[in-house]
Amino acid sequence: MPEQDYPGTFRDRDQQRAPAHAAPHDTPAHAAHAAHAAPRNSAGWTFAVIAVALLVAAVVFVGLQTSKIPTGTVEDRQAREEVQTPPEELAPAADGESGEGQPFELINQILVPEFAVWAPGTKIQSTDHYPQAGVTFTAQSCTVAFSFSDAHGRNFAVTAGHCGKEGDLVFPTNAVYATDYAQEAGRFIYSDLYSPGSEGVDVGIIEITDPNRYMEVVGDPIPTGIGEQLPPIEQVCKTGGTTGYTCGYFVETQRVQIVDTDVDDERPTFGDIAAVCAASGDSGGPVFTQVNGRAVVIGVVSGTEAGRTGEECWEGMENPKMMSYSNVEQLMSVVTKVVPEPAFTTQTW
Known part of the structure; x- marks a missing residue:
């Protein structure tokens, strides 16, 4: 090298x-x-x-029975459905002809997930443990590229591999109270920078364990x-x-x-x-x-x-x-x- x-x-x-x-x-x-x-x-x-590693000091509070994180309105969820699993639109015909003398189209093949919980640009923070009330902890802030599901109904998200290691917990970026950190929204299951057998690609996979959790999105x-x-x-x-x-x-x-x-x-x-x-x-x-x-x-x-x-x-x-x-x-x-x-x-x- x-x-x-x-x-x-x-x-x-x-x-x-x-x-x-x-x-x-x-x-x-x-x-x-x-x-x-x-x-x-x-x-x-x-x-x-x-x-970015954000040192969060004394921001996890106890004594609250409910989270202050907004749940998102029905309108919010409906507005995101089209961008999370967009409909197909045929590409316009390009100028020219094919080798057989027939007009051809510029074909752009696009992979679209059958189901996607998190929209592109979802903001996350990750830690290697459950933060405790009153205890300073370090959280790493990153962004999600996109999400998808598998044939068995499990949900996943793609981010950078350096954003977390296997087992790291993923929370919303607006988590504040102890109850917000009591249950993660997802968990890193693989990093191609850290996991055994990795090949050095800076891509990580999160399994989304709480698909109903409200997550902030960029714009x-x-x-x-x-x-x-x-x-x-x-x-x-x-x-x-x-x-x-x-x-x-x-x-x-x-x-x-x-x-x-x-x-x-x-x-x-x-x-x-x-x-x-x-x-x-x-x-x-x-x-x-x-x-x-x-x-x-x-x-x-x-x-x-x-x-x-x-x-x-x-x-x-x-x-x-x-x-x-x-x-x-x-x-x-x-x-x-x-x-x-x-x-x-x-x-x-």
């Missing part, structure tokens, strides 16, 4: 400069610029992971459609719990990175690179592109170049910071390895 330079420490999340949020289904005009930066010369890059969630077969892409966007929706452009594929997961814990991984702003807490969020006017997931946020020196980043900056992400081929290889019978259908958008 080429020699790497190692990342520094992130600034606190309140020091990150968050850009204005772009509408999730629209392409920001300034993000589609043609001035693409040339790829870096280094054979391998170093990215700091962008999960208006994008549809849960995974781009299984797409033409070459240019624009790349992401959703994250800290910086929201930001867009940029594709740079390079299958590059080696070093992710700084814990103190003195640096692990090699590999993935695609895009010039997109990301920051602490965005890890695990969906990376997406536009296909015939609809957002399609093409990866999972892994790391950011901005985290190496604590530099700020924002959408449209002159010298954009690079973001690494695990692509669809990588993330689906982890999904099918961990969940033998995932329930997806193939659509054409």
